Amino acid sequence: MLRALAVVLEVRWWTQGGWCKRLVHLLPLVLVLAAPLLIEPETSLGSVAMDILLKVGVFVILALGLNVVVGYLGLLELGYVTFMATGALTATLGMMTVKTEAGWVLPAHTDYLPQGEFMFDFPGGYLVLILIAGLFCGILGVLRGIPTLRLTGDYYAIVTLGLAEIFYLIYRNEAWLSGGSNGLRLSHPANDLTPKLFGETLYYDNWMLYYLVVVVIFLTIFVMFRLQQSRIGRAWAAIRIDETAARACGINVAWSKTVGFGISGFFGGVGGALLCVTSSTLSVNELDVWQSIIVLCAVVLGGMGSIRGVLLGTVILISVGEFLRQDIGGVRVPPEARYLVYGLLLLLLMRFRPQGLIPRAPAGHPPSAEEEEEMRRRQTPLYVLGEKP
Amino acid sequence: MEWLTSLGNAVQNPATYIDAMTLGSIYALIAVGYTMVYGIIKLINFAHGEIIMLGTYIGLLAVNTLNVPIVLAILIAMLACAAIGAILDWNAYLPLRRSLPKAEMLSIIGLVGGAGLLIAYFTTGEAGDNMATAHRIVFGFLAVVLLLLLVSTLADLLGWFGSPRNNVKSDRLAALITAIGMSLCLQTMAHLLWSAKYESFPTSATKIFDSKLIAQTTEGLVFRWNPFGPPLVDAVPILLWKELVTWVAMLVLMFVLLVIVQRTKIGKAMRACALDQQTAWLMGINVNHVIAFTFMIGSAMAAVAGILYSVKVGGNIYPRMGYYPGVIAFAAAVLGGIGNIKGAVLGGLIIGFTEAFGGAVAQQYDKAFAFGLMVIFILFRPWGILGQKEAKRA
Numbered sequence: 024m025l026r027a028l029a030v031v032l033e034v035r036w037w038t039q040g041g042w043c044k045r046l047v048h049l050l051p052l053v054l055v056l057a058a059p060l061l062i063e064p065e066t067s068l069g070s071v072a073m074d075i076l077l078k079v080g081v082f083v084i085l086a087l088g089l090n091v092v093v094g095y096l097g098l099l100e101l102g103y104v105t106f107m108a109t110g111a112l113t114a115t116l117g118m119m120t121v122k123t124e125a126g127w128v129l130p131a132h133t134d135y136l137p138q139g140e141f142m143f144d145f146p147g148g149y150l151v152l153i154l155i156a157g158l159f160c161g162i163l164g165v166l167r168g169i170p171t172l173r174l175t176g177d178y179y180a181i182v183t184l185g186l187a188e189i190f191y192l193i194y195r196n197e198a199w200l201s202g203g204s205n206g207l208r209l210s211h212p213a214n215d216l217t218p219k220l221f222g223e224t225l226y227y228d229n230w231m232l233y234y235l236v237v238v239v240i241f242l243t244i245f246v247m248f249r250l251q252q253s254r255i256g257r258a259w260a261a262i263r264i265d266e267t268a269a270r271a272c273g274i275n276v277a278w279s280k281t282v283g284f285g286i287s288g289f290f291g292g293v294g295g296a297l298l299c300v301t302s303s304t305l306s307v308n309e310l311d312v313w314q315s316i317i318v319l320c321a322v323v324l325g326g327m328g329s330i331r332g333v334l335l336g337t338v339i340l341i342s343v344g345e346f347l348r349q350d351i352g353g354v355r356v357p358p359e360a361r362y363l364v365y366g367l368l369l370l371l372l373m374r375f376r377p378q379g380l381i382p383r384a385p386a387g388h389p390p391s392a393e394e395e396e397e398m399r400r401r402q403t404p405l406y407v408l409g410e411k412p
Numbered sequence: 413m414e415w416l417t418s419l420g421n422a423v424q425n426p427a428t429y430i431d432a433m434t435l436g437s438i439y440a441l442i443a444v445g446y447t448m449v450y451g452i453i454k455l456i457n458f459a460h461g462e463i464i465m466l467g468t469y470i471g472l473l474a475v476n477t478l479n480v481p482i483v484l485a486i487l488i489a490m491l492a493c494a495a496i497g498a499i500l501d502w503n504a505y506l507p508l509r510r511s512l513p514k515a516e517m518l519s520i521i522g523l524v525g526g527a528g529l530l531i532a533y534f535t536t537g538e539a540g541d542n543m544a545t546a547h548r549i550v551f552g553f554l555a556v557v558l559l560l561l562l563v564s565t566l567a568d569l570l571g572w573f574g575s576p577r578n579n580v581k582s583d584r585l586a587a588l589i590t591a592i593g594m595s596l597c598l599q600t601m602a603h604l605l606w607s608a609k610y611e612s613f614p615t616s617a618t619k620i621f622d623s624k625l626i627a628q629t630t631e632g633l634v635f636r637w638n639p640f641g642p643p644l645v646d647a648v649p650i651l652l653w654k655e656l657v658t659w660v661a662m663l664v665l666m667f668v669l670l671v672i673v674q675r676t677k678i679g680k681a682m683r684a685c686a687l688d689q690q691t692a693w694l695m696g697i698n699v700n701h702v703i704a705f706t707f708m709i710g711s712a713m714a715a716v717a718g719i720l721y722s723v724k725v726g727g728n729i730y731p732r733m734g735y736y737p738g739v740i741a742f743a744a745a746v747l748g749g750i751g752n753i754k755g756a757v758l759g760g761l762i763i764g765f766t767e768a769f770g771g772a773v774a775q776q777y778d779k780a781f782a783f784g785l786m787v788i789f790i791l792f793r794p795w796g797i798l799g800q801k802e803a804k805r806a
Contacts, residue, residue: 099585170791176584177456181742182790185783188739196776316592323589359608360531363600367527369593371520373586374507 055237059230073233074301075345079338080236081297086321086337087243087330088290093319094328094383095256096283097263099180102187104315105167106160106288108194108307110295113156115207115305116200117143149300153239156296157289164288165281172277175266187312194307206306236297243290247330250286255279263328313362317344320365323372326379335380340365415773422772426650429768434655434724436764437662441717442741443748443756444669445710451686451751452706453509454584458591459500460714461738462598467493467715468722468729469606475617482617482719489715497711498704502565504594506700508587512568519568522561527597530604602731612727621654621723658720665713666757673753678705686751717741736779740767743786749799758797 054061058076063069085107092100120142143152171182194201201207250256258279261269270276299305317340325336344361372379422428442464449457471489474480480488503519615622627634627647634647673679681702684692689699721737722729744763748755763782770781795801 097585099588174790174794177454177588178790178794180588181456181746182787184739185743185787185790188783189780189787192777192780313596316596319589319592356531357604359600359603362596363527363531363604366593366596366600367524369589370504370523370597373590373593374516374520377583377586 058233071349075342077233077236077301078345079341080233080240081294081301082318082321082341083240083334083337084236084243084290084297085294085318086325086333087247088287088294089315089318090247090322090328090330090333091250091259091283091287091290093322094326094333095251095259095263096280097327098175099177099319100183100287101180101312101315101319102167102183102185102190103287103291103318104310104312105187105190106164106291107295107298107314108190108310109163110156110160110292111299111305111310112194112201112207112295112307113159113292114149114152114296115299117152117155118149119207153293153296157293160292160295161285161289164291165285167288168281168284172280184312187315191307191311194310201307202305204306204308206304206308208304232300239293239297243293244330244334251330255282259283317341317365320369324368324379326381326383328383329379329381332379332381332383339380340368419769419773422769425772428772430651430655432765432768433761434658434764435767436761437658438717438721438724438737438760439741439744439763440662440757440760441665441713441720442737443744443760444666444753445714446742447745447748447750447753447756448682448706448710449703450745452682452689452703453505453587455505455587455591456742457707457710458588458738459504459594459598460710460741461734461736462595462602463493463496463500463711463734464714464718464721464737465602465729465731465734466496466598467711468718468733469602471715471719472611472613472722472729475613482613482621482723485617486716486719489719490712493711493715494708497707499562499565500594500711501704501707502568503561504590505587505703508590509700518564519561522564523597526561527601530601599731599734606731608730610727611729613723613729618654618723618726621652621657623653624649624651625653625656626651654720654723658724661716661720662757665716666753669709669713669753672709678702682706740779740782740786743782743789746786746794747789747796749796752796752798755796755798762797 062072062076085103088106089100089103092098092103118141122142143149167183167186171179174182195203197203198205258269258274261272261274262276262279266276321337321340322333323336324340325334326332343364347356347361347364348358442460445460445463446457449455449460467489470492471482471485474485474488475482503523507516507519623636624647625636627636627649629647633650671679673682681692681697682705684695684697685699685702692699692702717737718734722733740763741760744759745756746759747762748757748759763785766785767778767782771778789796
């Protein structure tokens, strides 16, 4: 039981290998968990650091979700922002839903909230909302994915871009749904709607939100590792390398792809639901197609299809971008500069290191002696069958 | 059935048709650039939208600083954009097709250094006293770096760095991501240089374009062939000069383009490259030159389209102005059959009509109709109206 748990939690990362490898794997974990000891959100520098940490955290979840389509399935997705916006909208509207005498009211006006009982005001209601947002976006991902099953390459990219633009126009113009250009305000003078968890308010200067994001990140990484090594993960790899060959090997291509789209959408929705509480206002206008390009840039920088790479890429890209937005030592870099940095990064990476900072493990080769030993030790079914009793 | 009524009004109103034709002509001009580049190197040139933007800004600069008439400004923008298109190809896409380490290093230094200095130039500090000197120094460096970029591409073109090897590592996904990166870069550079505020051509420059050609007065329709005469007051405009100019420009440029592609030597080379690049190399065609030429033609067309677009809507010049026309024109190229020039014109007109009539039904969703049409076509008829059906289209 304990051993199974250790395998599941990838404990071997921290217990095997040389001290250098262990340190590399252990240091980020310690830093992430000990962040409250290092940062004081009350100071101005601390609040900036908190802001950056939370943004990086949310984008890690988004990038890992996008990685399913871009990295595992090998399709260039340009419309990931749809899931972010939908997830954020679902969570925000869920928090604002009020029960009055007339029935359930779903107000999207910024200056009007009917009096009554909030639907998700019970303890842990926000967690339920995250799950709802994720599931909703997962279904959306499946529905959007089914018509595009036949497409690859440029055509998939341009269709996702077109659909994302249509969704963006709908969200931006339907003010009854998204508040239009004013956006939806969560912290309201009349009713403080900021979500709570275990009696603590979830806001960017509060550690409860930070730990919530950290827990979700760990769950996401865990799910991604399991997926990568599962039957469907190997099916995705086969589809990415050669779809026709995969079909000939008996892989249900349509089903595998649809599941991939659904999972990708789910994490996009979860990320969006977390994104909307990091600031008090949800403005759909800001969630345009360039946001999905930023997430794509993070995935490409780290290495498409490699979990560690995506983590590293997101941390570097988002923190550099957020640093460029801040006032550092009285010097003010123009805020647009980060887009120039993102664009240059994409250009240089594609020219010199198209596989990313930490490339994925090469697929399709026989296991090395070391890997073979590892598989035998972990009792992978193939080796269990081959071994003498 | 409110939307049906407004659609009926739009169908009966000649202004909708005129608007649709004008929009369609502009989209056709842009779509040609996409379709030719895609036909040869199978790449969606995402940066094409940014070339529209740069062309419009160059036209605006020419009008504002040199006080040239707008027709001359269009010519200047065409030439400048042709150069930009070629530089874009040499610095972004050519290194993906083949490897030439020395030339690459110089172009990288140019790109990164230029971007870094651009950021540094607009970084403001507390101490404002030494800023002017610093800015002058930085601007000098920027000029040197740009010169380096130009010299390196020129030297590369003349073969001073030796002969290239074919690059095997690149694939089409890498090229597409490069295009997106280039688009981001150009957009942000324009943002830094000219700021995000909306600009427009001065009314004195566009006076002729804005004057009425056909107008409705109390005595019936009035034709005015002289745009320089006294303005028509108390007349409802039916057709403006700028709309006629847009249609004529589209038709003339398309005719010129068809002549180039069908009747000249470089056109023959372009068709050969679109069919089979390897064989074209073997026939003695320098494929890289042909691709650069394709970029130049497409970019010149985009400059015309950009200026006519901003004259049409009366302003709307800002760093992201190229994004929507660019993507919608790509939709037009797909609609007509990508790789097909006549298809691009047809697709542009269809998309123009879709957007104009869709906009008459639901004002905010005019672009959504165009995107929706594109999605439907890619899903059900990816080879377009005039294109050839292929076994596999990736």
